[in-house]
Structures are given as structure tokens and as C-alpha cells.
Amino acid sequence: MLFRSMLLYLRSLPAFLRRERNFSLFLAASVFGNVLMAIAPFVTDSASRSLHISDAEIGSYSLVLLAVTTAANIGLGWIGDRAGYIPVLVGGCLSGVAAMGAGLLGLATANGLVFYGVFALLGIYNSAFLLASLTIVTEFGTQEERPTFIALTSLVLAPVAIVMPLAGAVVADAFGYGGIFLGTGLCLCVAAALFVLTVRDPRQTAPA
Numbered sequence: 001m002l003f004r005s006m007l008l009y010l011r012s013l014p015a016f017l018r019r020e021r022n023f024s025l026f027l028a029a030s031v032f033g034n035v036l037m038a039i040a041p042f043v044t045d046s047a048s049r050s051l052h053i054s055d056a057e058i059g060s061y062s063l064v065l066l067a068v069t070t071a072a073n074i075g076l077g078w079i080g081d082r083a084g085y086i087p088v089l090v091g092g093c094l095s096g097v098a099a100m101g102a103g104l105l106g107l108a109t110a111n112g113l114v115f116y117g118v119f120a121l122l123g124i125y126n127s128a129f130l131l132a133s134l135t136i137v138t139e140f141g142t143q144e145e146r147p148t149f150i151a152l153t154s155l156v157l158a159p160v161a162i163v164m165p166l167a168g169a170v171v172a173d174a175f176g177y178g179g180i181f182l183g184t185g186l187c188l189c190v191a192a193a194l195f196v197l198t199v200r201d202p203r204q205t206a207p208a
Contacts, residue, residue, distance in 0.1 A: 016148065022205055023140050023149060025198045027156045030133060033089060033191035034157055036096045036125060036184050038164035043103060043118060046177035053112045061119045068123025069130075076127050084201040085132035085139075092128025093192035095121045100185035104178055133157075139202040 017024045047053045047061065080088045099121035106114030133153075140149045171179045 013148075013152065017152070020141065020149075022200050022202065023152075025194065026136070026140075026202075027153065029089075029191045029194035029199055030153070030157060031160055031191075032187045032194065033093055033096075033129065034133070034160045035164055035187040035191075036100075036122075037129060038161050039168040039180055039184055040122065040126075041165070042168050042172065042177060042180050043099075043115075043122065046103065046107060046180075047112060047115045050107055050177060051110055051112050051115075053115070057112060061115055064116055065119040065123045065126070068120045069127045072124045072127035073131055076124075076131055080132055080135065084203055085136040086195055086199060086201050088128050088132040089136070090192050090195050092125045092132070093188045093195065095124035095128065096188040097185045097192070099125060100181040100188070103181045107178055107181075136202060141202075 017027075044058060044061065048058060053061075076088050076091070079091075099118050102114055102118045102121060106112070106118060134150070137149050137153050138146060140146075168180050171183060
């Protein structure tokens, strides 16, 4: 009986996504937006392998990342509470694009100092997506449907975390780290455009 109920529930999900078009558009934007989260280890690897940065300096990059992420949580949380989390996600995407651009500059000039800026921008990106991605999901639909929204978000984003590191390795072999940075930047541009042009603030559309 439980198995049959589960099958019926799974069969209802496509119709659920068609009905919740705004949420479906949010998921599409999130897939592109979470690409950087999946390939972030390549940023550290690029500094270490391409620029021969020491382990001590890699550690200082990590400190910058942690400090900026922590500080950004306060500011972005304040923005999200008052203006909604779509602007937070858009800002995260743009910070990620800037990080990828700075990474390309750092590789082109063989300047390890540029990567301090890269990791600072990554801190803003991390804060935006870790803070907003799941918080905004709780604003879609009714309270009874909320578990479905959360489960679908995790289901859709899980393949990104699995596939993108493998894809990144293929791109790195073929085009170098610059290819990863460029491709990720383009994905984040698509995500920002989708968030701005297609996704409506769920606070304004969800039933009371």
C-alpha cells in the first residue's frame, strides 16, 4: 500500500511542476547558478598547479573565503528579509561571474594576488546561494506542499553536484582551467538572466 502511494506521488510530480511554473523556472535558474558551487575546487587547484602557489598562501585564500562568506551572510540576510531572495541570488550570480573573470585575469597574468579577489568574490557567491537557495524554497506554495518543493529542489540539484566536477575535469583536460572559468561564467550569466526575467518573487505569488 505504501509502495503504491509512493508511485502515485512520483507520477504526480510532472503535473505538479507544470502547475507550479514559477517554481520550475526557479529550478532551471538554480541548476545554472549552482554550477560554480560544484566546480569551486578547481579554483584552488588552478592557483596551486598553474601558478605554483604555496600551501600557506592557499590557506590564506581559504581564510579570505571564510571571512567574506561570514560577513556577507549578515548583509545578504538583511537584504533577503526586506527585498526577497531573488535579488540575493542575482547578486550571487554576478559575484560568481566577477570571480571567474578575475580568475581568468589571474591565470593570464600569473599573479597570485589576484586570487585574493577571486576568493573574496566566491565568498559573496557562497553566502548568497547557501543562504538563499533553500530559504526561498520555503516561500513557494502552501505549507502542506512545502516538503514537495524542498524534495524536488534537492532532487534536481543533486545531479549538478555529481556531474559538473566530472565535466570540469574533461574541460580542464581539453581547454585548461581558463575553459572552466569561462564556461562557469557563462552559466552564471544565464542563471542571472533567468532569475531576473522569468522568476517572480514567491512572496508575491504564493497563497496566504
